[in-house]
Amino acid sequence: MTTAPQLTRDPHGRLRLTTADGSTHEGVVPVRAFPIAAPTEGIALMGEDGHELAWIDRLGDLPEATRHLVEQELASREFVPKIRRLRHVSTFALPSTWDVETDRGEARFVLKSEEDIRRLGPATLLIGDSHGVQYLIRDLAGLDKTSRRLLDRFM
Numbered sequence: 001m002t003t004a005p006q007l008t009r010d011p012h013g014r015l016r017l018t019t020a021d022g023s024t025h026e027g028v029v030p031v032r033a034f035p036i037a038a039p040t041e042g043i044a045l046m047g048e049d050g051h052e053l054a055w056i057d058r059l060g061d062l063p064e065a066t067r068h069l070v071e072q073e074l075a076s077r078e079f080v081p082k083i084r085r086l087r088h089v090s091t092f093a094l095p096s097t098w099d100v101e102t103d104r105g106e107a108r109f110v111l112k113s114e115e116d117i118r119r120l121g122p123a124t125l126l127i128g129d130s131h132g133v134q135y136l137i138r139d140l141a142g143l144d145k146t147s148r149r150l151l152d153r154f155m
Contacts (some may be wrong), residue, residue, distance in 0.1 A: 005045070005054045007069050015073055017045055017053055025053050030070050035078065036120055036136065043070065081107060082136045083127070086147040092154070095130070102135065109133065114154055125151075 006018045007028070015028040025047050033042030043056040059067050081102035090097040095112045109129035111117070116128040125137040140148065 007045075007066050009069065015045075015069065019054065028053060029077070030056075030073050032074065032078075035080070036124065036126065043074075080134050080136050082138060083143075083147075085144055086150045089150050089153075096154075100135070107135075109135070111154070117154055 005020060008016050010016045010026055014026060017025045017028040019025070027048040029046045031044045031046050032039060033044065040059045041057065043059065044052045045054040045056070047053045056062065056070065059070060062070065081104045083100050083102055085101040086098065087101060088099040094114065095110050097108060097110050099106070099108050109131070111127065112130050118126045120126055123138070123140045125140065127135045127137070129135065137143065143151070
């Protein structure tokens with residue numbers, strides 16, 4: 001952060017920011033600048049009016065208690081399950097029902113078209129299901145052989 005703000009929770013569980021000049025802001029919301037490409041870098045602390053109050057260059061640079069508050073708040077607002085394994089694909093024609101194992105448990109979703117699989121980098125994919133939920137594969141090489149073989153049929 002560029003200044004030395006302090007984050008706490010108010011009695012209602014919302015984030016409260018006290019800046020270096022002593023100003024207090026209630027209902028602060030952290031927002032990632034690059035949620036997929038650089039999730040631990042570039043986080044804005046936004047006020048209720050939508051204006052940026054403070055900037056965090058890197059989460060790892062924050063004191064542990066402050067980092068924990070920011071991470072908790074981000075986790076409660078973001079839902080992007082990370083696919084760990086593809087268990088089953090109903091058909092290689094589209095639409096196709098996928099059974100996957102994620103960091104949030106098992107899931108089943110329908111892939112409508114190949115365009116719903118977006119490459120975000122050499123090893124990162126974002127897969128959108130028929131309901132608009134986005135699933136992330138951060139490291140293609142980290143998937144097991146069966147998962148990679150199934151995924152290759154759609155790419």
